Amino acid sequence: MNYKTPTPNRVKYILPFLLFCGVLSFGQSKLQKQKITASYQSSKMLSITSKMEKEHQTAQKQMLRLATANNWKISERLTDGGYVELQEVGPDGTPLYYTTLTDKVSTVSRANTLYYGGALDLGVHGEGMNIGVWDAGIALTSHQEFGNRVNILDTNSKIESHATMVTGALVSSGVKRKAQGVAHKANAITGDWRRDKIEVSEAAANGLLISNHSYGIQTSRVPDWYFGSYIKVSQDWDNIMYNAPYYLMVTAAGNSQKKRDNDTPVYGKNTDGFDLLLGFNTSKNGIVVAAADTQMNNSGSIKDATVATYSSLGPIDDGRIKPDLAGSGNSMYTANSSGNSAYMACTGTSIAAPGISGSLLLLQQYHEKLYGSFMKAATLKGLALHTADDVNAPGPDYKMGWGIMNTKKAAEALTDKDFSALISEETLKEGETYSITVNASKNQLMSASISWTDAAGEYVNRGVLNDTKAALTNDLDIRITKDGKTYFPWKLNAAQASSDAITGDNTVDPFERIDVTNASGTYTITVSHKGKLLDQKQDFTIILTGIAVTGCSADTPEYIQIVEPTNSIVPLEWEPMEDAIFEVQYKTDTENSWNTSYVNENSINLQGLEIGNTYEVRLRTICTENIGSEYSETVSFIFNGAETVSDNIIENETFSIDDELAFSVYPNPAVEQIRLEGNISDIAQYNIITMAGVTVKKGNAKNAEINVSDLSSGLYILSIQSLEGVKSTKFYKN
Structure with a gap:
């Protein structure tokens, strides 16, 4: 053992102990x-x-x-x-x-x-x-x-x-x-x-x-x-x-x-x-x-x-x-x-x-x-x-x-996040596993990581040279599986420190990452643990990139058309988009501010219009809180009741309203509560699911009035399961 002896020198002064004055707050507000x-x-x-x-x-x-x-x-x-x-x-x-x-x-x-x-x-x-x-x-x-x-x-x-x-x-x-x-x-x-x-x-x-x-x-x-x-x-x-x-x-x-x-x-x-x-x-x-x-x-x-x-x-x-x-x-x-x-x-x-x-x-x-x-x-x-x-x-x-x-x-x-990436803070309880199924995005690199703040190691070295005893307290593991094949995380070997990384069971790091090149199709990602967990649980974060969290594509809506106007309503339709919410804005041509509505179908009924006024409409596709399209070109029409027409709204394409949804969520966006309306059976059950796939509320769906005031702001999926199957839609919580 090579011991380095400090250069001797007489101590000429003593550094004072420092006093910490007051309690400092380091929060941003x-x-x-x-x-x-x-x-x-x-x-x-x-x-x-x-x-x-x-x-x-x-x-x-x-x-x-x-x-x-x-x-x-x-x-x-x-x-x-x-x-x-x-x-x-x-x-x-x-x-x-x-x-x-x-x-x-x-x-x-x-x-x-x-x-x-x-x-x-x-x-x-x-x-x-x-x-x-x-x-x-x-x-x-x-x-x-x-x-x-x-x-x-x-x-x-x-x-x-x-x-x-x-x-x-x-x-x-x-x-x-x-x-x-x-x-x-x-x-x-x-x-x-x-x-x-x-x-x-x-x-x-x-x-x-x-x-x-x-x-x-x-x-x-x-x-x-x-x-x-x-x-x-x-x-x-x-x-x-x-x-x-x-x-x-x-x-x-x-x-x-x-x-x-x-x-x-x-x-x-x-x-x-x-x-x-x-x-x-x-x-x-x-x-x-x-x-x-x-x-x-x-x-x-x-x-x-x-x-x-x-x-x-x-x-x-x-x-x-x-x-x-x-x-x-x-x-x-x-x-x-x-x-x-x-x-x-x-x-x-x-x-x-x-x-x-x-x-x-x-x-x-x-x-x-x-x-x-x-x-x-x-x-x-x-x-x-x-x-x-x-x-x-x-x-x-x-x-x-x-x-x-x-x-x-x-x-x-x-x-x-919630579009082509997933970043979710989770808790793994002792004896349990966390599992999620994802779809890879078009033969790209798909990466999956888990990261956790580990409890302090119980063992500390007091003089053993090159002691290999692991300091890790809670050993979590991440695996990806598809069609019988298992993908393992990266790891290194201290005894071969100059060698390239390999994949395998990592038993020492509180961060593990798996990379799947040219990923395609559906994969299952599982997080588990070895042995016992301190305090019977471990908080961790899972991070996924190169995946398709939603089928939505942030394309600007096209082919806007008026469909069978009445004396009080102007129905609009446009090209549908899977898993999307649409933001619709309209106003008279003399107003400065837009009226805004959100719908999860490719249609809306404009109401409360005044005969003879010229109205402007634009809309955009929203896939997640942060992913949305540009607004469409502004289109206009003069409201003449059932005779309403427009020169610049395209009328030669037909897109039907999605009739597979047998229920609606109102209001959308929501602040305090939402109501479920529609053809819902007495035994149907609802689930409110985050975009990360976590169920946060559930209950009987028939005429349900659901308190959402305790939910964080953002986009949610609401699904209803009955004997006829499962149907779902999205809503915003403001």
Whole structure:
């Protein structure tokens, strides 16, 4: 075992304990904070924070006593500008130094597609969002790039160039355009690393969604058994994330690939660069970010990518896939702490990490914009890993994890939810399975993932070299089956760290993904578990892409026609569309605002019209909350009762009203309740089903008046089953 002895030096000063002043709220608004923390056990989070505070105070006293006895340096400025500081003492007596990670840089690619004017033009820049940044010190909050959007957490901490650089990569406004941060309209909290676990625990309990940590244990000052080990600090961070399931930690992988600091890696030789992750980077639930050298084509897609020559490689000793993702791009020009208008160019995983953190924050903002809520951390992490650009060999690797983050593709999956993608937060109870049948989309790649925030591992390593004992607590499994064939998820083998990924039974990762190339037809996806589940259940998120959730196609309606008008009604019909709702708008030619109705058939009766007025009509197809067609061309007619005709409404095509539906839902859209009307038998039963296939209400359908006030806004399927079979329709809940 190669033991690195710290350079002896007399301790000349003692760093003060920091006092945390007040309780900070990290929710984006009071209502959003309540939504984030509603499921949290506040007493449990308070207990975790209190326990870590006591452990921290005890550990600090022991650390300072040992530092004095052994002449350890408390802190040190390195020749390359980096900063190290004694953070704690390991179980074997090793002094653990945290260090900043600023050797190279990689910026997030395609995050700007979410901005106004970007490829997706979503208007998502981070407005109103908050992110935490812990680092060697605090950022220069008076820098011109920050305005009043960066606030200090540790009021007696020193300003650090590294903290300013990282915060700038996240939230710089772009006073100098090339220094603009990824989430350049977001707010940030800046704090130093000495009480990071304690402060993050309290912040997470108050609604913090994401924090960035571009530092880690210095690899040159620990014995080899630390590398890849699940240790106490790994367990502590997993415990925070498990008990605050909307909070996600993002960390930099480090820059030690060529330093040869691990002489006995779990695979290969020290010159190979594997097995260099340690400390909180071996936690199960966070995202560890590598740096990549990338080439982009003119359309903004990855042309080529390789791991940066400095970026620390995995694996974790139990075989888990780490790093998780890679940031890509050229050197980052960012804010510097030497002055309020100072800048610097820098490179490293320290910059790759905030690039990913900022992109994740934008995805949370976009999800809230679409659906009125934030994603759980397992959903956000799973979405990022599911949609990453797979480079080189298929599947993940121990260099860049699941690949280069693709913020654009992740945002598109959110948009396509319930249309060509499914993203659903579920709970698996002990002894049960979750199953869903889906149709693949036209010989495309079909991908299915499960992601979960796992409980902290019970076992922590205290000195065993390359211990392969799995840290996973609840082992979920995903399988895809079709015609007797079973598809398995990707997995890696730490003992063969340079080999390509294979498929099989993954027993170590809290994220599993299956890819089916050229998928066609119907597949069954099943989620199960091994052994017992802690607390007899496990929350998880399932993500599917490349599927046809609905038969609807967002085509603009055509062939609008008037059918047998009367003195009081003008019936309109148009081309039908499977599984669609139609938004119909009409007004007189002198009015400025449209009257709007929604129907799930390809017809509507316009009523309340006045003789002699000219009316305009347009309509569009709606497939899901976010997928709809353009409006049709506006057509017009003069209402003359039964003699109503129109010159520009097509009348040479005939489309009958769908007469298979023997019932109707009223009102549609609905707010408080819906009524079922029609030829419904006494024994018929109704089911209200989400677009993800989950039944949320059921009962007798005859003359039913159903309370829907407790349902979330969105599109639902209502089906009625009787002796004659099953019939269904859709309705909107406003």
